[in-house]
Amino acid sequence: MQKVFDKIQSLEEIPGFSKHERLVQGFINAIDEKLLRQGDMLPSVNNMIKETGFARETIVKGYKELIERGIVEAKNRMGYFVANENTNQKLTIALILYAFDSVQETFYNTFRAALGADVHIDIYFHNNNIEIFETLVNKVAGRYGMYVVAPLPNPKTAEILKVLPINKFLMIDRFEQMEGDFSYVVQEFEQSTYNALIKLNDTIKQFDEFVFFSRPDSDAPKEILASFKKYVTGMQVNHSIKSKYLSGSVEKGKVYFLTNDTxxxxxxxxxxxxxxxxxxxxxxxxxxxxxxxxxxxxxxxTYSTDFSLMAQKAARFVLTQEKVRDVIPTILIRRNSL
Structure with a gap:
C-alpha cells in the first residue's frame, strides 16, 4: 500500500491540483498501473489521514467521488474496496426497471444516448417482485453515483428505498410516496385513463360490449381498473372484466381493452x-x-406517456443533479383499431 501513498504524494508537484484531486487521481493511477486490483481494500479514512496528512473532509470527499464514478464501493462496516478497474468513466448509474419490454427498451435507449459515453449504466430488473426489488436495492446501495429506479406498488417499497441517498435518487415511471424531498419523473394512470375513455366514448358505444382484461397478479397499475369501472358506470356502458384473454375467444361486436402486449x-x-x-x-x-x-x-x-421524454428528463437529472418533479403527460393516439 505504500506505493499507492507514493502515487498520491507524487502529484503534489503538479500545479493547480488540490488535495482532493491528488487523492482521486492517485488512486486512479494506482489502479491503472495495477498496484490496486478489483476487490482490493483501500485504506481506512483514519489511515489515510495518518499517511497523507489530509483533512478528514478531503479524504471523505475523494472517496465519495470515486464511489460516484463507480471505481470504488463502500461496504457497510467493512470499508472501501476497488469496484471497477475501468477508471475512464466519469459516473456510474444503477438503473432498476420492471422488465426489458419494448417500453423499457425505448426508455433505456434514449437514456443511454442522452448521457454520453463517459457515463456507465448497470441495468437491473425486478419483474414486479418485491423480494427481488429489495435484494437489488440493497445490492446497489453505496456502489453507484446515481440511482434511477422504477418502483413497484407495495407497502414495503418506501422503507426499502431508504437505503439510497435521496439527493442521488430519481424515481421514474410510477410514483410511490416516500419520505424526504426526492426527485421523480413519472406518469399518471387514473385520470389519464379516464380521459382517454371519455374521448373514445362515442366509438366504444357503437359496440355491444366493452371488455377489459385485468389480471389480479399483474404489474398493470390498479388505477387503470378503477378508471375503467368509473367510466363504464358513469357512461352506462355494457361491460365485462376478465382475468386474461383466452386464445380463440375474440367475438364480433366487442371492443377490447388490453394492458398486456402478449x-x-x-x-x-x-x-x-x-x-x-x-x-x-x-x-x-x-x-x-x-x-x-x-x-x-x-x-x-393506444394511450401512452412519452417514454423518450421521460428518459431525457431522467438523463438531465443525472447530469445536472438538479431536483426534478415532473409528471409526463399521457396522450391518446387514435388509429384504425378504435
Whole structure:
C-alpha cells in the first residue's frame, strides 16, 4: 500500500491540483498501473489521514467521488474496496426497471444516448417482485453515483428505498410516496385513463360490449381498473372484466381493452384468423405505444406517456443533479383499431 501513498504524494508537484484531486487521481493511477486490483481494500479514512496528512473532509470527499464514478464501493462496516478497474468513466448509474419490454427498451435507449459515453449504466430488473426489488436495492446501495429506479406498488417499497441517498435518487415511471424531498419523473394512470375513455366514448358505444382484461397478479397499475369501472358506470356502458384473454375467444361486436402486449398479439392473431375487421367488427385499445402498434393491422389505438421524454428528463437529472418533479403527460393516439 505504500506505493499507492507514493502515487498520491507524487502529484503534489503538479500545479493547480488540490488535495482532493491528488487523492482521486492517485488512486486512479494506482489502479491503472495495477498496484490496486478489483476487490482490493483501500485504506481506512483514519489511515489515510495518518499517511497523507489530509483533512478528514478531503479524504471523505475523494472517496465519495470515486464511489460516484463507480471505481470504488463502500461496504457497510467493512470499508472501501476497488469496484471497477475501468477508471475512464466519469459516473456510474444503477438503473432498476420492471422488465426489458419494448417500453423499457425505448426508455433505456434514449437514456443511454442522452448521457454520453463517459457515463456507465448497470441495468437491473425486478419483474414486479418485491423480494427481488429489495435484494437489488440493497445490492446497489453505496456502489453507484446515481440511482434511477422504477418502483413497484407495495407497502414495503418506501422503507426499502431508504437505503439510497435521496439527493442521488430519481424515481421514474410510477410514483410511490416516500419520505424526504426526492426527485421523480413519472406518469399518471387514473385520470389519464379516464380521459382517454371519455374521448373514445362515442366509438366504444357503437359496440355491444366493452371488455377489459385485468389480471389480479399483474404489474398493470390498479388505477387503470378503477378508471375503467368509473367510466363504464358513469357512461352506462355494457361491460365485462376478465382475468386474461383466452386464445380463440375474440367475438364480433366487442371492443377490447388490453394492458398486456402478449395478450394483445394473441387477440390480433385471432382477428386475422376469423377475418374480423379492426375498427368495424372488433375494437382494440392498448396501453403504451411503440412503433409496432403504429404499423400492425393498419394501426392500433393506444394511450401512452412519452417514454423518450421521460428518459431525457431522467438523463438531465443525472447530469445536472438538479431536483426534478415532473409528471409526463399521457396522450391518446387514435388509429384504425378504435
Amino acid at each position: 395478450q394483445t398479439w394473441m387477440l390480433l392473431k385471432d382477428c386475422k384468423k376469423q377475418n374480423l375487421v379492426l375498427g368495424k367488427d372488433v375494437g382494440v385499445l392498448s396501453q403504451d405505444d411503440d412503433p409496432i402498434k403504429e404499423l400492425i393491422c393498419d394501426g392500433i389505438t
